[in-house]
Amino acid sequence: MRNKPGTPPRRRTRIATTLSAALGSIAVLAAITLVTGGSAAAATTLGASAAERGRYFGTAVAASRLNDSAYTTILNREFNQVTPENEMKIDATEPQQNQFSYGNADRIVQHARSRGMQVRGHTLAWHSQQPGWMQNMSGSTLRQAMLNHVTQVATHFRGQVAWWDVVNEAFADGGSGARRDSNLQRTGNDWIEAAFRAADAADPNAQLCYNDYNIDNWNDAKTQAVYRMVQDFKSRGVPIDCVGLQSHFTGGSNYPSNYRTTLSSFAALGVDVHITELDIRNAPSDAYRNVVNDCLAVARCKGITVWGIRDSDSWRSGESPLLFNGSGQKKPAYDAVLTALNNGTPPGGNPTTTPPGGNPTTPPPGGGCTASITPGTVWGDRYNTSVTVSGATTWTVVAAVTAPQQITTTWSGSASLASNGTVLTMRSNGSGNTFGFTTMMNGNSGARPQIRSCTAG
Ligand code: XIL
Numbered sequence: 001m002r003n004k005p006g007t008p009p010r011r012r013t014r015i016a017t018t019l020s021a022a023l024g025s026i027a028v029l030a031a032i033t034l035v036t037g038g039s040a041a042a043a044t045t046l047g048a049s050a051a052e053r054g055r056y057f058g059t060a061v062a063a064s065r066l067n068d069s070a071y072t073t074i075l076n077r078e079f080n081q082v083t084p085e086n087e088m089k090i091d092a093t094e095p096q097q098n099q100f101s102y103g104n105a106d107r108i109v110q111h112a113r114s115r116g117m118q119v120r121g122h123t124l125a126w127h128s129q130q131p132g133w134m135q136n137m138s139g140s141t142l143r144q145a146m147l148n149h150v151t152q153v154a155t156h157f158r159g160q161v162a163w164w165d166v167v168n169e170a171f172a173d174g175g176s177g178a179r180r181d182s183n184l185q186r187t188g189n190d191w192i193e194a195a196f197r198a199a200d201a202a203d204p205n206a207q208l209c210y211n212d213y214n215i216d217n218w219n220d221a222k223t224q225a226v227y228r229m230v231q232d233f234k235s236r237g238v239p240i241d242c243v244g245l246q247s248h249f250t251g252g253s254n255y256p257s258n259y260r261t262t263l264s265s266f267a268a269l270g271v272d273v274h275i276t277e278l279d280i281r282n283a284p285s286d287a288y289r290n291v292v293n294d295c296l297a298v299a300r301c302k303g304i305t306v307w308g309i310r311d312s313d314s315w316r317s318g319e320s321p322l323l324f325n326g327s328g329q330k331k332p333a334y335d336a337v338l339t340a341l342n343n344g345t346p347p348g349g350n351p352t353t354t355p356p357g358g359n360p361t362t363p364p365p366g367g368g369c370t371a372s373i374t375p376g377t378v379w380g381d382r383y384n385t386s387v388t389v390s391g392a393t394t395w396t397v398v399a400a401v402t403a404p405q406q407i408t409t410t411w412s413g414s415a416s417l418a419s420n421g422t423v424l425t426m427r428s429n430g431s432g433n434t435f436g437f438t439t440m441m442n443g444n445s446g447a448r449p450q451i452r453s454c455t456a457g
Helices: 010-036 046-052 069-078 103-113 139-156 191-202 221-236 259-267 285-297 332-343
Strands: 056-061 081-084 118-126 163-168 207-212 242-245 272-280 301-306 370-378 382-390 395-400 406-411 414-418 423-427 434-440 450-456
Touching (some): 046 332, 056 103, 056 118, 103 118, 118 139, 118 272, 139 191, 163 242, 191 207, 207 221, 221 259, 242 259, 259 285, 272 285, 285 301, 285 332, 370 395, 370 450, 406 423
Parallel strands (some): 056 301, 081 118, 163 207, 242 272, 272 301
Antiparallel strands (some): 382 434, 395 423, 395 450, 406 434, 414 423
């Protein structure tokens, strides 16, 4: 109920207002730039470039490294989002039952927030890194202790954490598509939704995510199983806002060529997607570039977090999987990521590059199709519109709004905007036959969009 299809969830109001104001002005600038053919100076840091695209670029941070000035110099320069690497885990925050310990987590949160970086809370409920007292628990005692933990920790950080990984790694690897066996799972299959409801009650303004690894390949049973759980949660009103793909392409896992399909498929369920713990064995530029382009291609992909700054900070340092070497120098993958970000699509802007591997090619326009408009939520300054296409599975729809109205955000399609944001060309991107967009009224609250054409193929 907090998250009606096609509308931003109620809980996001505070963040969304600021963000949409910022995105609005960026979109205007982008559109003007396109019309005049000029180009803005390229951003020189990961965070600044991601922000220009309405996203964040973050890193895992260890409290023990905050005294290392080489480390904090890179952190403060490059990143605009932070995830505590271990300091918010259950063993760190509740080492003895009902005795909470927040010192290291608070230090990271303070470091981040005082510099305008957003914080991802990681993680409230997990089978791993449990304190000894919890490992020994089972049944309703464990269920109660877990819910109390979620409530206490989410309450402590209320208002400071933008997103919570409420539940981490609850599905089994391999082909079963089953839940992972754990003491938490044995308290009953509803433990995940119970954790989400407790987190929602404690911190109603945070975005609540399910986070896992090996859910990158769309064809994997584990990916499909998580997808079905999120679909079920959305259909039953369980408060979930986002899915985190850890995307550790280390330890034997690889970047899959259908990664973008996975991101857009989750997004089409009405949740945001986050790439939460990215690292790639030997840091190949191509794979890093592909991940960035895939995220930029999916409007609901909100950002990318790499799991550490320098290779020497990595939990898998033997695979040298990060963007900076042990001396803090930028590796080739860093340049690939920054360039991909800078070449990416600003919110509401036109694509300026074709991602490596190519955009899905559009066959020559075929026959017709029908696009019908469903009005969405209206706010004081903007409104949403959904468009449903029938008669074709791949299509291109052109929709127009009346100036000074401007389309600023789109979802569930491959978008390009022209004529100062008044003309949207939306191509199907495999995420279904409904897409949507947000229009800023800019003083004209009466006009509504028109469909100009629908072309099959
Ligand atoms: C890892 C940390 O990086 C290590 O320092 C720690 O020893 C173990 O956990 N999935 C997760 C992260 O969700 O919390 C894990 O972090 C890596 C895998």
